[in-house]
Amino acid sequence: MNTVAFTLFALIMLLTLGITYWASKRTQTTTDFYAAGRSISGWQNGIAISGDYMSAASFLGIAGLIALNGFDGFLYSVGWLVAYLVVLIVVAEPLRNTGRYTLADMLAYRLKAKPVRSAAALSTMAISTFYMIAQLVGAGGIIKLLLGLQYEVSIILIGVLMILYVAFGGMLATTWVQIIKAVLLMTGTILLGLLVLSHFSFSIVEIFNQVSAKYGQSFLEPGKLYKNPLDNLSLGLALLAGTAGLPHILIRFYTVPNAKEARTSVAWAMVIIGSFYIMTTFLGFGAALLVGQEKIKAADKAGNMAAPLLADALGGNFFLAFISAVAFATILAVVAGLVISAAGAFAHDFYFNVLRGGQVTEREQMRVAKWASIGVGVVAIILALLAKEQNVAFLVALAFAVAASANLPVIVFSLFWKRFNTTGAVSGILTGLISSILLVLVSPNLMEPDQALFPLKNPAILSVPLGMLGAVLGTLLSREPEAERNFNELYVRSQTGIGAE
């Protein structure tokens, strides 16, 4: 076992547990638990959003995709940043102005609380679960490669840590774990990027020339990974519209005191996320040139080891250990964010508002929230253990597709369409959710490519229009005068912040 890596892993564990202890003393109310007492400032939240968003899939996965497939790997990076324009311009501020803890709060503002909360809680839990299993299964494999720990041991270790952060430290601990992770990740990426550039006398054109000389000019051209341009468009749509519907990103806007800070946080996140994804080019091409594709594929055929191997080649064992520790922190931060969003959907929306009709004391709400996060964590660990041998990469695509098809249309209609009503929201969420899951079940992800009933790996290009159609039809087929009457209240409040908590 790599002792330096082990020491760095242990340091990160101690540091994050220390934060959890500190945060647990400051977590008294549900606002503390779900929204860090709205005490996070704009730039802190911006770093935390970046920490929540840049998953192990982006850090290790994209570097590997670019190293093995060239240009096409970079397309993900583009989508992941541009998507934040939707978050910034359409969603972030109105959501902050009208909600308290979860996405459903905004929907319940003018629609009937029980049905919309149930539907939104269902889609939130589905998205978080898909995302979490993908992260955990990937994490198990990566930690096994880096530290030599057994898959089961890695999953249980990460699972127990994430449960501790969320159950005891709530959103405050989760936020700081994400901030630390983002700072570590950016430091590691910038160092790696600079080391790569220094090998090519800081000339980007030189890197491209050498890639072209070694792997051929076609490596720098599109079409190596995605043969069907339509698949590519569908993925692009899922990334663009899905990000603004991801519950674990949306709940981050409740941790800041007002809409202006929510706006500032997205701006900070865009600077960090954008810089990071530009750097993935250097990491990917650097790994292809300085490590070589054979060695990357030999370590892990999906390419996940490209960045750690590059660190080893450029900075030796210490740097390898550092990058491995960064990957570990990355996984912890992302899964903690997912646990708290799923727990919020269950405890706040489903248990508190639907089952108990809002008649629960603050003390009991806190108790249920903590137990819900422990429950979500345990279920995630069990599912990840069962999914050990599965290729679960498609689950992330599915999470984005569900967020794009079930959540985003309903969010936008609720904010801007007066006629929109409860039936529309429920039918929109359910159509988006069910159609994306069904389309993935009959797609090449799970069927033999030549037998698949739906030819695309990502369902968004069909499921997003279906989700919208569901919401529109549901609305037009029913009337709800109360939802229309309350529209102005939501409209004024969401756009001006008057009356916002």
Next chain:
Amino acid sequence: MTTDSHGIDWEQIARSPEFRMLMKRKRRFMTWSVVFFSLYYFALPVLTGYFRFLNTPVFGSMNGAYLFALSQFFMAWVLAFLYIRHANRMDRLIEEIICKRKEKAS
């Protein structure tokens, strides 16, 4: 009067010329920016997926496809900057609406 528990008359604010002005300007920015970045963003998979002309090398081996992909980052940053500037102006309009409401209330 349709005031709620906070004593806020939402209908009256919604009908006021100040709020209508605010929403006109907000919606105008939102519409053109969403249309613009969607077109710019989907131009990348369309132009690289269905056409080949972006594969022409521009600087050394660096081709048009990569430069266009890279330009997406700068497009996003510039548009975010423009939005923040616009939103800060809208904040001032919102403050006026809030001030007026308080004057009326007192």
